[in-house]
Amino acid sequence: MILLRALVRVVTFLLLVGLSLAGLAAAVSCIRPGTGPLTIPWAADIAQLPDLRDEVGGWFDDLAADGPVAWKSALSGAAAMALGLLLLAGLVIPRRERLVTLSRGDHGHLVARRRPLGQIACALVEQVRGVTQTKAKVRPRRRGGGTIKVRAERSSSSDEGEVCGRAKDALEELTSAFKLRAKVRARLGEKGSRVE
């Protein structure tokens, strides 16, 4: 991961250097008169603009005229703008911290990240008879508390309803102390799972 991050930084830096050099060349080309290097005709030749004009000239005519090409282009442009806005929003809007507020009062608050609560839920349900494996997901609510969804795998000799009931009982200690709601699903474990 550290190596990938370093690679991303190097590539980003090189791309930015390349982009700034290209921008500098374009800017100089725009202000220099004549037909030599670093002039507008030179930049147009480098970018193969004459060939491009020949290739897409017809399409530009269709775009200017009223018709399906114009509509498709307008819709594609709008979609690209919407995508850009979404990407900007993802970049600019800060991520909400996913903390579960367990209690709050004048004396202070008690909050926990989702992972430790999920770990506690798993540890509690794994002790239930008939359970072979557990996975827990905690979803915090904005006004405190939240929901704990536990997916338990059970042995074939156990009953689904019984396992769910016992798992909810096991979670009672955690859920009753705070405003947490437990949802338990028990399904038959895969072949090879054993009750531990």
Next chain:
Amino acid sequence: MPVSTPGPTPTATRAELAKLAARAAAATTGVVRLSAGTPPVHVTDVGGRRLEGVSAVAAEPGRYEVTVCLVALPVALPALAEEIRERVRESARIAGLGDALGAIGVRVEDIVTAPPVGPAP
């Protein structure tokens, strides 16, 4: 003309509260270690040194709300939070900073099953 002794500056009070809260929380049974959090926001500058795992934020005038961010053992969290509050309040009272201490928040960053084993003495 009487000369009054200047009291501690707000920065000193904040740093002192953070230090004693960190000390009190770390000494509580069930606390494995303090953590700066994710993202690392629970950090206090104490005389140019980073004190990780505690933040002291100005609340009412002259009072600071202290939040302790920690990694705990699988214990009853409300009881753990209450014990930490008690210890921090007691430490602040002994240090003469009881009036400067506001609410005490506890943030559980992680739960580990066993405390880290250090090198043998």
